[in-house]
Amino acid sequence: WQEVVPFIKEVSQLEKIPIVAANDVHYTEPSDQIAQEVLICIGSNKTLQDESRFRLGSDQFYFKSSEQMRALFQDIPEACDNTLEIAERCDLHFNLKDQQGNPIYHLPTYPTQGGVSLENEMRRLSFSGLEERFVEAKARGESITTEIIPEYEKRLDYELKVIHQMGFNGYFLIVQDFIKWAKQHDIPVGPGRGSGAGSLVAYCLSITDLDPMPYNLIFERFLNPERVSMPDFDIDFCQENRGRVIDYVTTKYGEESVSQIITYGKLQCRAAIRDVGRVMGMTYGEVDVVAKLVPEKLGITIQEAIDTEPRIRELMEADPKVQTLMDLALKIEGLVRHAGIHAAGVIIADGSIVKHAPLYRGAEDENVVQYDMKHAEKIGLIKFDFLGLKTLTHIHEAMRLIQLNRQKVITLKDISLKDKGIYEIMCAGDTAGIFQFEGEGITDLIRKAQPDCFEDIVAINALYRPGPMDMIPDYLGRKKGQKKVVYIFPELEPIVKETYGIIVYQEQVQLIAAKIANYSLGEADMLRRAMGKKIPEVM
Incomplete structure (x- = not known):
């Protein structure tokens, strides 16, 4: 750089262009240099011994202090002064809230028929959808009495008011629109997953296909009027045709308004140890001995592993190479290892997304937002989940073959959950191909439990996971x-x-919090969240 600086000074004087002294920072401290080289080797699949590996060229790429920078450029102090001038010019503000302090969401305006309001469109579609659901239930032989109809109408009216007050009419209409398009184009859509199944509005709009009323599913579990946050439907599509639905919304709202979302894979405990060991040129066996000593604890850090496992400390004390391995792994733990694309999330915005976030082109030339999911949501970009599910593809193919070979047209709506044959098949252990029930462990549980109704199946599915498993013998x-x-x-x-x-x-x-403590269902939802995240002060 000693050769370049005189030339730059000469050009600056001739062209009257100010000089700026920049600090090219790749790591924080001078001692981080080797860790940075290790990180580059991990990314390029090289070892430190590889002569062809990329090198930064010096040990000066750390974050220098103001004093260090002025010492380097003491003959042109104005170059350092100009960095402050540029910093003063940088003035970026995200407009995240409106004048009332409510979050601003960049959601496209849904085009309604005849230009009616979103609220009226929601009411029209929801109440006509409720009538259609009653007709379907009667066709399945289910009893729809005059006593229960007012209960449904009251719940539907309540949900619609909450959705309108929270400003989410457009969100629901956008979701129901692309689901409706998928069904019209013979693309299988899942019946509903997660808390969204608790919404009667979603059921009436055919976003979900499970009636929340008989199963005591709670709307506030999905959309809490006492805690403003975006609703989030998890929607399953046939794996083979998921892309067609995304193409539909891209065409409808514009390519500049639709984008995939980046994900960042980070170097976690064992992965960091194994990657550093490989880069150092250690054998697989040498690294494996250390990695396997890390305790089996979700989210454990390298420092926790060192503190709790004496055999790791013994290896570090006995072998300088292991000491170096762990020191370097500690430095790179938690850093980004690679970038990918979110498996389901798609952003649909009210205009060009690049006005709100940086984009890059993915492998298939698609837009990808460079903020991860959480940061994209913080600036008001809305994620819609388009999950690809192979099971739906298999079910769709089975129905096609039934129609072809038996000349019988059936849909999933025709199947009653009270059909005893369903439970006889499952109790016999014939669970191959049944989503979330085909594993050996859960099949064994089904044989033991002998479920004879849909509620039993739901309970088994909820119990067969870490934590609740402890309650299985009692159940x-x-x-x-x-x-x-x-x-x-x-x-x-x-x-x-x-x-x-x-x-x-x-x-x-x-429901217990509402019954015993007289909480509203919204307050009870906040208690549930605090319990789930184990936050004592909130509880």
């Missing part, structure tokens, strides 16, 4: 009458009766 004992069903308070019986007195679902937690 089986109570279901089979071998253990007494006990209710802590008589008031809990209507809430936990179907799960034999055991609290299995988050919705049950909300």
